[in-house]
Every structure is written in C-alpha cells, then in structure tokens.
Amino acid sequence: MNPPVDNRESRRLRLVVLVKQVPDTANVTGEAMKEDGTINRAALPTVFNPEDLNALEEALKLKDRHGGRVTVITMGPPAAVGVLRESLFRGADEVILLTDKAFAGADTLATSYALAQAVKKAGAFDLVLCGRQAIDGDTAQVGPQTAEKLGVPQITCVSRIDEVVAGDGAVSAAAGGDDTAAGDDVAPRGRVVATRSVEGGFETLESSLPALLTVTSEANDPRPPSVKLAMVYKDIAAEALPGYDDTYLDPEGDEAQVCMLDRGGRPVCRAKVVQWDHAAIDAERDLVGLRGSPTRVKEIESVVLAQSEARMVEATEDGIAELVHELIEEHILG
Amino acid sequence: MADAPGQTTPPAGPITVTDPAAGRVGHGPGAGDVWVFVEQRDGVAAEVSLELLGRARELADRLGVKVGAVVAGAGAPVRALAPALVARGADTVYLADHDDLGQYLALPYTRLVAGLVRRHRPQIVLYGATTTGRDLGPRVASTLRTGLTADCTDLRIGDLEMKGVVTEDLLYQIRPAFGGNIIATIVSPEHVPQMATVREGVMVMPEADEMRTGAVVEVAVSRSDGSAAPVGGSAPAAADTASTGGASTTAVVADGPILLRDADFAVRIVRRAQEEKSVDLKGARIVVSGGVGVGSREGFALVEELARTLGGVVGASRAAVDAGWIDHDHQVGQTGVTVRPKLYIACGISGSVQHRAGMDQSARILAINSDPGAPIFSVAHYGIVGDLHKVIPLLIRAYRKKGTG
Numbered sequence: 143m144n145p146p147v148d149n150r151e152s153r154r155l156r157l158v159v160l161v162k163q164v165p166d167t168a169n170v171t172g173e174a175m176k177e178d179g180t181i182n183r184a185a186l187p188t189v190f191n192p193e194d195l196n197a198l199e200e201a202l203k204l205k206d207r208h209g210g211r212v213t214v215i216t217m218g219p220p221a222a223v224g225v226l227r228e229s230l231f232r233g234a235d236e237v238i239l240l241t242d243k244a245f246a247g248a249d250t251l252a253t254s255y256a257l258a259q260a261v262k263k264a265g266a267f268d269l270v271l272c273g274r275q276a277i278d279g280d281t282a283q284v285g286p287q288t289a290e291k292l293g294v295p296q297i298t299c300v301s302r303i304d305e306v307v308a309g310d311g312a313v314s315a316a317a318g319g320d321d322t323a324a325g326d327d328v329a330p331r332g333r334v335v336a337t338r339s340v341e342g343g344f345e346t347l348e349s350s351l352p353a354l355l356t357v358t359s360e361a362n363d364p365r366p367p368s369v370k371l372a373m374v375y376k377d378i379a380a381e382a383l384p385g386y387d388d389t390y391l392d393p394e395g396d397e398a399q400v401c402m403l404d405r406g407g408r409p410v411c412r413a414k415v416v417q418w419d420h421a422a423i424d425a426e427r428d429l430v431g432l433r434g435s436p437t438r439v440k441e442i443e444s445v446v447l448a449q450s451e452a453r454m455v456e457a458t459e460d461g462i463a464e465l466v467h468e469l470i471e472e473h474i475l476g
Numbered sequence: 477m478a479d480a481p482g483q484t485t486p487p488a489g490p491i492t493v494t495d496p497a498a499g500r501v502g503h504g505p506g507a508g509d510v511w512v513f514v515e516q517r518d519g520v521a522a523e524v525s526l527e528l529l530g531r532a533r534e535l536a537d538r539l540g541v542k543v544g545a546v547v548a549g550a551g552a553p554v555r556a557l558a559p560a561l562v563a564r565g566a567d568t569v570y571l572a573d574h575d576d577l578g579q580y581l582a583l584p585y586t587r588l589v590a591g592l593v594r595r596h597r598p599q600i601v602l603y604g605a606t607t608t609g610r611d612l613g614p615r616v617a618s619t620l621r622t623g624l625t626a627d628c629t630d631l632r633i634g635d636l637e638m639k640g641v642v643t644e645d646l647l648y649q650i651r652p653a654f655g656g657n658i659i660a661t662i663v664s665p666e667h668v669p670q671m672a673t674v675r676e677g678v679m680v681m682p683e684a685d686e687m688r689t690g691a692v693v694e695v696a697v698s699r700s701d702g703s704a705a706p707v708g709g710s711a712p713a714a715a716d717t718a719s720t721g722g723a724s725t726t727a728v729v730a731d732g733p734i735l736l737r738d739a740d741f742a743v744r745i746v747r748r749a750q751e752e753k754s755v756d757l758k759g760a761r762i763v764v765s766g767g768v769g770v771g772s773r774e775g776f777a778l779v780e781e782l783a784r785t786l787g788g789v790v791g792a793s794r795a796a797v798d799a800g801w802i803d804h805d806h807q808v809g810q811t812g813v814t815v816r817p818k819l820y821i822a823c824g825i826s827g828s829v830q831h832r833a834g835m836d837q838s839a840r841i842l843a844i845n846s847d848p849g850a851p852i853f854s855v856a857h858y859g860i861v862g863d864l865h866k867v868i869p870l871l872i873r874a875y876r877k878k879g880t881g
Contacts, residue, residue: 167654250626251618279653281626283614286582290618295742296582298611335746340607341759343750349743436623436667440636440648443659452843452853457862459870465842465858466874473681474819474840475762475875476787 155210155308157201158261160272161194163222167277190225193273195364197357200303201271202233211235215260217245226415231367242419247432250283256430258291259423268332270354274299285356295349297336301360304335309351504645505540508599514545515608519553524604526564528674530682531631533565538633542567548588550578562690564682574697580608583740586615591734598669600647605673613673623664624671625649629678636663677818677839696733755789755805757813762788765808766796769824769864773801778868779823785872793825809834823864827852
C-alpha cells in the first residue's frame with residue numbers, strides 16, 4: 143500500500159499532523175446562547191483545535207531543524223478546509239481533507255480508524271502528531287486509538303520533544319492490527335525521545351520510529367500564520383469550489399482535488415487540497431461513521447449557565463463555620 | 477469466574493453481544509463481571525482506582541455479578557496489594573507479576589488487559605481518568621474494537637430503548653462535554669466490554685472491609701524472548717501475602733498465559749521524575765487561588781496562609797501573575813495549568829472564561845468575591861460575597877477550630 147521509498151527523502155522527516163476544526167467552546171458568545179440559557183452549538187464559531195496547533199508547531203519545528211515534509215490531515219465537513227488553509231499559512235506542505243457523508247456520527251473509534259487509513263494512504267511516515275485532545279469532546283482518545291490502528295507505539299501528553307533521529311528512510315507504516323505493534327524493519331530505525339507530563343511529575347520516553355505523539359499546550363507557543371505564506375496563497379479563496387459548501391461531495395476519482403479558486407475563478411495549483419472519501423482510503427463502510435461507532439449518545443442535557451447556581455454563604459463567623467463543617471463532613475476538607 | 481489454567485485466548489476481533497462464539501456475554505445478570513484496572517506505583521494503588529472499586533461493587537451488586545480488579549507490576553509490592561483490593565470491594569484480583577511490567581508502558585499493558593478481557597469476558601471495564609488510564613483505555617478499546625467513554629463523572633445501570641428494541645442493564649456513562657456546556661449519557665449497546673475512564677474524586681472512596689474475602693488469579697505472564705513466567709513458584713507467595721496481609725484473600729488460582737512480545741517494548745522509559753517545580757497544582761487536592769481582588773504581593777500572604785492551613789496549594793489568575801504578585805508556575809487557566817482538585821477556592825477572581833476553563837472541573841468550587849455579579853459565581857458551588865481580607869481569616873479560624881475540636 144505504501145509507495146516505494148524515495149531515497150532522496152531519506153533522513154528527512156516525514157511528518158503527519160492530524161488536526162480538527164472544533165466549535166469554540168471556550169468563548170461562548172451571546173449569539174450562541176439560547177433563551178433558556180443553553181448553548182446553541184451550531185451558532186458557535188469554529189476554531190483550529192488549540193492543541194492541534196501545538197502539534198502542528200512541533201512538526202514545523204522539526205521540519206525547520208531537520209528538513210522534511212509536513213502533511214496535515216483533517217476529517218470533517220467541507221467547511222473544515224479552513225484548518226487546512228490555516229496549516230498552509232503556517233508552513234504545511236500538503237493538506238488532505240477526509241470528507242464523506244459516511245464519516246458522519248463517528249465516535250473516537252470510527253474516527254481513528256478513518257484517520258489511520260488516511261495516514262497509511264498518504265504514505266510512509268516517521269511521526270504522526272496530534273493534539274492531546276479536542277476542546278469539543280475532551281476525550282484524548284483519538285491519538286492512542288489511531289496509534290493502535292496504525293500498529294505504532296504512542297507517547298501521549300507530550301510537553302517536549304527532546305530528540306528525533308530519522309532512520310535510514312526505510313521505515314514504513316506497519317500493517318496495523320494486534321500483532322504488529324511496531325513493524326519489523328531490518329534497517330536501522332529512527333527514534334524519538336519525548337517528555338510527557340504525568341501526575342506529580344514527568345517521564346521521558348524513547349520510542350522507535352514510526353510512532354505517534356499527542357502534544358499538549360505546554361509544548362510550545364504556536365507560530366502565527368506567516369505573512370509570506372499568506373502572500374503566496376493570497377489568491378486562494380477561503381471557500382472550496384462552488385456547490386461544495388453544504389453537502390459532502392462524493393468524488394468520482396480516487397483523489398478528487400478541491401482546487402481552490404482564485405478571485406478570478408481560476409484554479410490555483412500551488413495549493414491544492416486533496417480530498418478523500420471512505421473509498422479513497424480503502425475504509426470498510428461498516429467501520430466508519432455512526433455504523434462503525436460502538437458508542438451511542440443516549441441523552442444530552444444542556445447545562446444551564448444561569449447566574450447564582452452557587453449556594454450563597456453569609457460572610458459571617460457562623461455562616462463560614464457552617465460551610466467549613468459541611469466540607470469536612472463530606473470529606474472535601476481533611 | 478476464573479477459567480481453567482492454560483485456556484487459550486480467543487482470536488482477535490470485536491466481542492459483540494450477537495457474536496455466537498462469545499457465549500453468554502452481553503449485559504446484565506449472568507453476563508460478565510465488572511472490572512477495574514488498578515493503577516499502582518511501588519505497591520500503592522491510585523486513589524481513583526480504589527474509588528472505582530467502590531462504584532464497581534455497587535454496579536456489580538445491581539447486576540448480580542462479581543468485581544474483578546486487574547493489577548500489574550513487578551514483585552513483592554504489587555503482590556502485597558491484593559488483600560487491600562479485596563478489602564475495598566474486589567471479589568477477584570487478577571494479579572500480573574512480571575519484571576517487564578514493573579513500570580507502566582502502553583503496549584505491554586494493552587497486551588495484558590486486552591488478553592485478560594478476551595479470556596474472561598467482563599461486561600464492564602473501568603479505568604481512572606489519569607494520564608495512565610487515558611493512555612491505556614483507548615489503546616485497549618481500539619484493540620478490542622469496543623466503546624470507551626472518556627472522563628466520566630457518573631456511572632449507572634439502566635435500560636435503553638432504541639428503534640423499538642429495549643436493551644436492559646446497560647452501563648450509563650455520564651460525562652460533561654462541549655467545554656462543560658452539556659452533560660451526555662453515553663451507552664455502548666452492542667459491544668462488550670462497556671468501558672469508561674472515570675474522573676478522580678467523583679466517586680466515594682469505599683471503606684476498607686478487612687473481613688471481605690476474595691480470590692487471587694495469578695496471571696502467567698511471559699515474554700516472547702523466553703523469560704520465565706513466575707506462575708508456579710510465585711503463586712504460593714500470593715497465598716503467603718494473603719495470610720499475612722489482612723486475611724481477606726482466600727484462594728489462589730492460576731490463569732492461562734499472557735505473552736508479551738518484544739515489539740511491545742518499542743518504548744522505554746529514559747527518566748522518570750517527580751515534579752521539580754515548586755508547585756504541584758495538578759496533583760493538589762485543594763487549590764486556593766488569588767486574583768486581582770487580592771490587591772498586592774503582600775495580599776498573597778493571606779491566600780498562602782489559607783492554602784497552608786487547609787493543606788492545599790496556591791494558585792493564581794493570569795491577572796495576578798501579570799501583576800507580578802506571584803510566579804507563573806502558579807497560574808491556573810487556559811494559558812496556565814488545568815486543575816481539578818477536590819476543592820478550589822477562588823479568592824478575588826472575577827472568573828474569566830480562560831480562568832474558568834482551567835478550574836471549572838473541580839469537584840467543589842468556593843468563590844469569594846466582593847462583586848456579587850462576578851462570573852466566577854456561575855461555576856461555583858458555594859459563594860461568599862465579601863471582602864476576602866475579612867473572609868479568609870474567618871475561614872482559617874473556623875477550620876482550625878474544627879481541626880482541634
């Protein structure tokens with residue numbers, strides 16, 4: 143499945159970054175607030191998931207230092223092309239949009255399966271990086287699950303990448319599955335040393351390559367979009383092709399490209415967004431989207447963000463003594 | 477519930493309730509047990525693991541099944557844990573003692589837990605929502621192709637009606653999502669085991685009952701390079717432990733092999749260290765934070781005194797850090813540390829979205845602010861409107877009185 147190794151690429155890092163466009167849950171505006179005080183999720187603006195930006199930054203830093211190629215993959219509706227555009231502005235070399243109605247309703251297992259299939263399709267890699275977690279679900283599950291699907295080791299919650307040594311270029315993604323935890327390449331293999339935050343301390347791990355890392359906000363301050371790159375890509379429309387905005391496309395070709403249009407309506411070849419559906423990544427229909435998801439949402443209850451949810455305690459000696467007593471009774475205070 | 481020694485692990489693949497080869501798996505009475513993956517270091521179990529044993533006990537009693545505790549490590553410290561796990565509610569302790577399991581690593585631990593699940597078919601597996609639980613749980617779920625719900629704050633047993641079909645006795649996995657704006661109830665109706673990671677501090681720690689009895693199932697772990705499994709010689713050691721460590725474990729049963737492969741050790745620990753930072757906000761059970769309302773560097777002495785009195789750690793809002801009243805290491809919020817202590821006391825913090833994002837998952841929040849309209853009160857469980865310079869001394873005095881009386 144993987145393309146033949148290109149020896150010219152050897153010792154340059156092949157980096158894949160998995161990113162997600164998410165509703166901005168941290169900045170709930172008045173418009174997103176319904177009359178009953180609950181959140182209208184559809185009205186929330188979307189943002190580049192913050193820790194995915196940290197992951198992209200780590201990839202770009204590695205590219206700056208060692209040379210290499212940064213491929214950014216996202217799964218989502220066509221509008222998610224926004225985060226790919228943002229990635230190009232920061233220095234990504236290649237961007238891939240996984241979009242298909244079949245992907246809708248995916249839980250973390252179905253999502254990681256689709257992402258892993260896309261990573262394999264994109265070719266051999268040394269490192270896959272993604273944010274520790276996305277701010278809409280906060281599950282932190284897609285990283286480790288994608289690593290398992292790829293059959294590569296994982297280091298989660300990485301706050302610092304200490305060292306990356308590329309192999310001789312012969313490493314390739316293992317076939318995945320239970321018994322191929324790290325592939326079985328004969329050639330000298332690369333390695334990554336990374337530090338992760340754990341309760342009450344930290345640990346530094348060394349893994350063979352290829353591997354997957356999930357990155358936390360502690361790792362770096364992501365660079366802003368480059369003015370130079372923004373100029374290079376200045377003619378790229380923010381939107382994808384007309385007729386592409388509300389529905390998922392079902393491209394005829396294997397690698398249907400969403401050619402960005404310039405303001406004159408001409409396709410711009412310098413920045414193309416590769417678009418794949420489930421067939422393009424050889425994904426089994428029953429393993430993606432809602433069908434491929436073991437979990438179901440039984441019920442959702444909106445938390446009413448009303449004022450004075452708090453039980454007010456009098457600022458008196460008696461009031462405070464009673465509060466302290468209660469907290470001790472409930473073993474909140476020792 | 478322990479199987480005969482040497483029983484082989486079923487082939488890989490998802491275990492679904494409709495899988496005829498799965499036998500009597502599924503949900504409810506007569507189906508599999510309720511398991512807790514117990515995190516331990518140097519023979520000390522993580523608190524969240526013990527809390528989970530308490531809830532697992534309730535769930536298992538409701539379902540009429542047993543509680544299993546899976547614990548792994550190397551040597552005497554982990555072996556000595558078994559009686560304590562029984563005392564907290566386990567009926568069966570699956571004990572995996574092998575030199576290569578001395579430190580947690582994702583791949584070998586996944587091999588172990590997934591292998592045990594395939595063999596013994598629990599209907600529920602719970603993990604603490606710690607860095608370890610959230611590293612291991614997803615990898616196991618992906619290996620088993622089953623569901624996993626992250627960071628639950630409640631677990632219950634209930635029915636599900638979907639498309640006219642009622643499934644009884646499912647695990648309701650309840651968690652906040654969407655930045656805390658919604659509470660979702662997640663179920664996994666067609667896959668077993670139903671798995672969840674659970675936040676620390678939300679389940680009540682069960683009392684240790686030294687009179688409880690349980691069995692130790694000795695898991696025969698070996699490595700593909702031929703390193704010996706400790707089962708034969710070590711099983712009596714577990715029995716010794718049982719007889720001296722609280723009399724709560726009775727039987728020792730040998731279990732089939734779990735084979736670790738060399739490929740499972742593609743990751744090695746270079747260094748492991750306790751936090752060198754002066755503050756360990758993340759691990760703190762009580763955080764007392766100060767904001768603009770504290771007013772000055774000197775004002776922080778009061779915040780520090782309250783933290784010291786309660787056995788807590790000092791936190792701060794970004795504004796207080798930017799004002800230079802306290803070091804950045806203490807900052808709580810989006811650009812600082814995210815904390816979820818048992819108790820968070822916000823002193824003179826108005827409660828910006830960015831600050832709230834770093835503390836609103838705390839089990840209890842007490843806000844002290846002179847402005848009754850401060851947004852911090854919208855996430856607080858208790859609010860005191862008043863001058864913190866008067867309120868904090870009252871808190872300190874009230875606590876000291878309780879402490880001595």
